[in-house]
Amino acid sequence: MNTNNDYKKLLKIVGPISFQYLMASLVSASDAFMLGFLEQDAMSAVSLATQMAFVYSLFFGAFVSGFNVMGAQYWGKNDIKSVEKIVIMALRYSVMVGLLFSFVSLIFPEQVMYFFTDDVTLVKPGADYLRVVAASYFLTGISQVYFGALKVCDRPLLSSVIGSLAVVVNILLNWIFIFGIGPVPRMGIKGAALATVCARIFEVVLVIYFIFRYKVPGYDMRALFKRNDKILIRDYRKYTVPFLINQLGWGCGVTMYSVILGHLGNDAVAANSIASIVRSMVASFCWGVAAAVGIT
Secondary structure: OOHHHHHHHHHHHHHHHHHHHHHHHHHHHHHHHHHHHHOHHHHHHHHHHOHHHHHHHHHHHHHHHHHHHHHHHHHHOOOHHHHHHHHHHHHHHHHHHHHHHHHHHHHOHHHHHHHHOOOHHHHHHHHHHHHHHOOHHHHHHHHHHHHHHHHHOOOHHHHHHHHHHHHHHHHHHHHHHHHOOOOOOOOOHHHHHHHHHHHHHHHHHHHHHHHHHOOOOOOOHHHHHOOOOHHHHHHHHHHHHHHHHHHHHHHHHHHHHHHHHHOOOHHHHHHHHHHHHHHHHHHHHHHHHHHHHHHO
């Protein structure tokens, strides 16, 4: 066992992934910062509404983690066909759950907001945000699986660059849509949601372009409608289900903080939204290490 080479390989992957997580946390920071200029209610409402995205991230995080563990093994064996099948499995699960979250956010946004708070001043703007941002969920499911494929297939830097560019686009569009720059009307909280959707579209288009360009496993989407290898399905579930149980157990606890604070009042929600952003930025390196260990 060559420990030095293992550490070098790990550090090579940790850097880009950690940077991508850090850049992603900046989107929440920009939302809070810009909406804070409008009014505290808008910032607090978005903080609660984005819990839907957080809960969805628990699911696609498990799907991608299961793929990372299995995909890295088969990629190391140069078994490209198996990697392709596992990518498609992860993509299928992520898109299916993403469509469910998109549907709920689009059709029942008020009910979602009432779960987090009974403050009517937060429910209406939060529901407006959810209706517009709904499309971003299934798009995120696509991009995150392909980000995982790029990382497993020795292209973590490319994954980081695409994700970081999407963050820059998101922050720029936040500024344009929220405040109404140039010919664009002032959209406020809906502008933040629209910026998120546009950034996800940009992200998906870019990642799919490079998946096709470099023939990364998973580029043939026709496989989505084909049956998978039963043995691979069983193995994928064996890895993914424990990840999902762990994610949901931890995530439900974190989400309940927001539910409790949402019923304590606007000030508590606003304070927690800022604290959550700082926590995410600090934890970026830890998440990067965890993701890299799963791949290596």
